[in-house]
Amino acid sequence: MGPQGAGKGTQAARLAELFDIPAISTGDIFRANIKGGTELGKLAQEYTAKGELVPDEVTDAMVRDRLSEDDAKGGFLLDGYPRNAHQVEALDGILADLGWQLDGVVELTADRDELLARISKRAELEGREDDTPDAIARRLDIYAEQTAPLTEAYGERGLLAKVDGIGEIDEVTERIVQALAAELG
Numbered sequence: 001m002g003p004q005g006a007g008k009g010t011q012a013a014r015l016a017e018l019f020d021i022p023a024i025s026t027g028d029i030f031r032a033n034i035k036g037g038t039e040l041g042k043l044a045q046e047y048t049a050k051g052e053l054v055p056d057e058v059t060d061a062m063v064r065d066r067l068s069e070d071d072a073k074g075g076f077l078l079d080g081y082p083r084n085a086h087q088v089e090a091l092d093g094i095l096a097d098l099g100w101q102l103d104g105v106v107e108l109t110a111d112r113d114e115l116l117a118r119i120s121k122r123a124e125l126e127g128r129e130d131d132t133p134d135a136i137a138r139r140l141d142i143y144a145e146q147t148a149p150l151t152e153a154y155g156e157r158g159l160l161a162k163v164d165g166i167g168e169i170d171e172v173t174e175r176i177v178q179a180l181a182a183e184l185g
Contacts, residue, residue, distance in 0.1 A: 001151060002108030003143040004136065005115035005122070006165040007172060011108065012079035014173050022071050025079040029062055030054060051135030053083065053142060060090040067094060075103075084146040088153065104183070105154040106176055108165035115140060 002008050009025060016023035030048065033041030040062075044054045063081055066072065082088045095101060110118075116136060123131030154160040161179035165172055 001105055001147060002165060003110065003115055004139050005118040006108040006110045007169070008079050008108055010169060011165075011172060011176060012077050014169070015176065016077050018177070019075065019077070021075040021077055023077045023079055024063070024066050024072070024081075026059055026062065026081045027079070029066070049129060049135070051132070051138030053139075056084065056086045056090070060087065060094075063091070064094050067098060082150065083143070085150065088150055102159060104161060104180060105151070105159045106180065107151045107160060107162045108172070109162060110165040112140060114166055
């Protein structure tokens, strides 16, 4: 977990490789559908172009389907999900239905100004239409309102490892691995 631009995607890919598990990114799923021109992609684009988030029910169904695939049976890493209280409940239900439980949650933290600079740079490099200044600010606000409070709940469950997301990529990866070992065993 963490706000947009904190390095979740980068770190998820690195950790997935390190632990030999799939990284499941709702953002990647949405972008693939948008690029493919699917009905879901068209719907997702309507929301993301305005800096809004795709409705929970659509996201929950995609996550449920993805977690039921064979490669997730040995473990997985979620990137960008859950993002609100509804999705925490949905994830709890999905995992219960599969007979699994959540092992841990990593929260990447970063200063808002650093996040804005990172996302603006990413928009320039990747040409991402959903990374306009207004959309970026809106997504960061939504994160602060809806997702950031979830980390407290995961902390109360004893599942949260907080990690500073600023620094060299290798340094952040090492911090995550150390935090997971210390916080989650």
